[in-house]
Amino acid sequence: MTNEFVLEAITREFPESVLLSSEPYGMLTVEIKKDDIKKVIHYLKDSSLEINFLTDICGIHYPEHPAQEIGVVYHLHNMMTNFRIRLKAFMTREDTEIDSLTDLYAGANWMERETFDFYGIKFKGHPDLRPILNMEDLGYHPMLKEYKLEDGTRTDKNDAMFGR
Structure with a gap:
């Protein structure tokens, strides 16, 4: 199974859902519309592609991009062919809600809770x-980039000590 084959299958099945695709470090990375992400993942799992293992779900925050400030990243894996894919869905800060995958993958439960905990992303349909x-x-939510890394009032630290 190749990146081109999987990307062609996704774009054929969901032509309006794919926003962007790339292959950083050889891994197929596809940006999907937020409202379609669950349908695409369900297709990848139940189709002949058999990408049926959810490796990870995590959040990302790009405060410099207000239209795509908050994102959710899904890493999926076909264990038989060792094919991996990364899917991304972005949203605004005002609308940080996306469909839960707990009905597709039991392991999504804790991953979604962790993403909610650190980024404030709400997963519609999550049981807990x-x-x-x-x-x-x-x-x-401590992973949002809205807080300074260091306290500017501290006098006991010198930035030169840290190579800055």
Whole structure:
């Protein structure tokens, strides 16, 4: 199974859903419309492509791109052919909700909870969407790039010590 074959199968089945594709480091990476991501993943799992193992779900935050500020990245794998694919879906900061994959993959449960916990992305249809690693009353999502990395008021640190 090749990247070209899988990309052609996805674009044939979902011509309006594919927004962008690339092959960084040889891995097929496809950007899909947020509302179609679950349909595409369901197709990859149940079709003859048999991409049926969900390796990972994670969030990303690009504050410099307001139209695509928040994203969800899915890594999928066909264990028989060792084919891997990365799917991305982006959304605005005001609409951070995407379909849950817990009915397709039981392992998505914890991955979606972790992504919610750190990025605030809500997964529609998730059976128990609550923080998994942070305290429930934390009040913010620590992986969003909206906080300074270091406290500017500290005098005990010199940036020259860190090569800056």
